Amino acid sequence: MSNPSEIAAALERLDELTRTLRRECPWDREQDERSIVPHTLEEAYELADAAHAGDDRRLLDELGDVLFQIHLLSLLLEERGAGDLAAVADHCREKLIRRHPHVFGDVDLDGASEVLENWDRVKREEPGREPGLFGEVPENLPSLLHARKLQRRAAAGGVEHFASVEQALAALETATSVVAAARGRDQPYDELGDLLFAAVAVARKLRVDPELALRSASERFRAAVQDSAVSPTQGEADHS
Structure with missing residues (x-):
């Protein structure tokens, strides 16, 4: 089992590699989030296929590909001054805590179905969300x-x-x-x-x-x- 320092060191090495590619690789330099996202979707589908097949070797490989996509897209945010990988991680952590009040708060939920219903309810009530029952459902x-x-x-x-x-x-x-x-x-x-x-x-x-x-x-x-x-x-x- 990896310890926190090993995880942090591995992520730092990947972050350094991502920055090097962004500076020195002609293809990576030309990309923006619109051109990268099709590759992100492709990697996500390959990850899903590996998970569904129960192939741990492929799952490890595809998780790495998706992780690189996250690092690269976060770097694009950083270049525009709109955030960075740390902001992405902190935002995700805060959101997960907020949407799990039965774990981090005093809300009582009975079973997975109630957890899902409460998740959707909390999500709809978050500030800045598109209003309406179907707000922000990706088309x-x-x-x-x-x-x-x-x-x-x-x-x-x-x-x-x-x-x-x-x-x-x-x-x-x-x-x-x-x-x-x-x-x-x-x-x-x-x-x-x-x-x-x-x-x-x-x-x-x-x-x-x-x-x-x-x-x-x-x-x-x-x-x-x-x-x-x-x-x-x-x-x-x-x-x-």
């Missing part, structure tokens, strides 16, 4: 995670359309029937969207990440097709 989230975020926010605000797994499954069954009935029409766009939204509700109630679940299903499909050496159904063109 560039992947669609499944965006749907889950909206559902969670609504539930935290007392608007829960899927109070139980059974209700979510019933909504999914209804949406499936509607899509089946709409097959004769051109592209039942809204109906299929409702079906996917209900599927996200089922995942949320089962505490399953819908993005990772769908990715896992895609991987199983790929493995099955490769193992059977049978071409995918003809007529479904891949226009990527």
